[in-house]
Amino acid sequence: MNEMNELKRKVLELLKEDARSSTELMATLLGAEEEDVKMVIEQMEKEHVIVKYATVVNWDKVDDERVTALIEVQITPERGRGFEGIAERIYLYPQVKSVYLMSGAYDLLVEVEGRNLREVANFVSEKLSPIDAVLSTKTNFTLKKYKQDGIIFEEHQEDNRLMISP
């Protein structure tokens, strides 16, 4: 069982590195049977350990204007449900990319994406702020993304080593 858990963890690490790795390659790298790799991936997909295979995009390099804002939201928790119901109301909006419950000066951190500044501003003033439980919002626009999901966008990966060395 532990061996399977170890295999799952290692497969996840390889998929996080490159979601397009073939099961054959992963099996070779891990010294495992390809059948086992396929099996643990299927299992993890079923169990929603693997939620989705996505691509990290540096949108700044694409001619497609987008604006992202991180919005700090203070809310009054609901009796019995705490933050759950209100978080759900917020994360169901398609323009909301992520929602985190935070410790500290505010309760929820909401990542919102829009085509332009006005679209994000409208979302905050027309959708988010009017929610009864929302006490306050503080909108922080993202100016530039340097790193996301552990990936540095502008990192130069050149190999500066000598071609041959002892």
Next chain:
Amino acid sequence: MITNKTQLAAESNKSMNSYLAPLVQQIQPSGIRKFFDLAAGSKDIISLGVGEPDFKTPWHVREACVYSLERGFTGYTSNAGMPELREGIANYLHTRFAVDYNPEDQIIATVGGSEAIDLALRALIAPGDEILIPEPCYISYSPITAIGGGIPVGIETFGEDNFKLTAEGLEAKITPRSKILILCYPSNPTGAIMTRADWEPIAKVVEKHDLIVISDEIYAELTYGSNHVSFASLPGMKDRTILVSGFSKAFAMTGWRMGYACGHPDLISAMLKIHQYTVMCAPSMGQVAALEALTNGMEEKDRMADSYNQRRRLIVKGLRDAGLECHEPQGAFYAFPSIQATGLSSDEFAQRLLREYKVAAVPGSVFGLGGEGYLRCSYATSVSQLNEAVERIGAFVRQLEQERA
């Protein structure tokens, strides 16, 4: 001031060779150098020729060094190295390899493992002493032995034995002039390791013939399957062994040039004399970085070793699929496939592979006896590059088969 380049070139064309020390004149340039020059002019080359990690030094190590510089830690340290570093090395060797050294008089921090080996040889060699060197091996042992006035004596090791040194092989080369045995396991270039059972008969021969051992254990952290056994940890061997290691391979710190030597106080004190009159002390900033690596770097080291292990599996499978016989390397980050079946010498094979298929690897012949017929392929490079490299090697092997048909 002379600014004319032609004039400068003409002036420097006068041969000065007659002034050179005869010992140095006799030394041949490294066979690796030729390949370096060949590869340097070409483009789109995939290099399996690099004997260093493809990771950058972990950030916390770099940061510790930067911070120490900001605080102005830029002076000399004591000749043997910062006491905290020597203590760190002693703790590390105790924990990892069960060998105990007193940091005060049994450890010296050096400018890379290379300086440590040079110091050991210079401290020990009397003219005419024979130095036993199992080969294929790291390219420097033989030349620095000769520069030190010793006579290098190669001991061939064989693919059939997974390139392990055997007691019989060692004993066959021993003469009354034999004094030092240089060991390098895990091995560059073969990836061979030695188990405790492999070492025991060697230790008996070493004792019987009263040899001193210089044990280069720079790849000790990179073993796959079984843990490294330090030669110094064998019963009775610690006092006659100089353990040499460093930070380059385990912690991806090649450019820092940080190494160390450990051994009997008399030997270390002799080495320290040479060290203090030549380099004074290892660079202080490197020492700070090395201490940080030892103190907080084990997790990163494990992560890197894990990654080498994955790539080791990939290249061995890839080379075998390409039609080359390849023993399973158990340490370091080199595969050492046989190219004998192709009918080419290792030099020809490597040259044509580089010219025709743009893959740089090092011919086994440059590593001494037993290396002919093999190719050193470093797998310290990315998975995608490795995949592409073994595909190109496969295409080259198929082309050679067609040429022979």
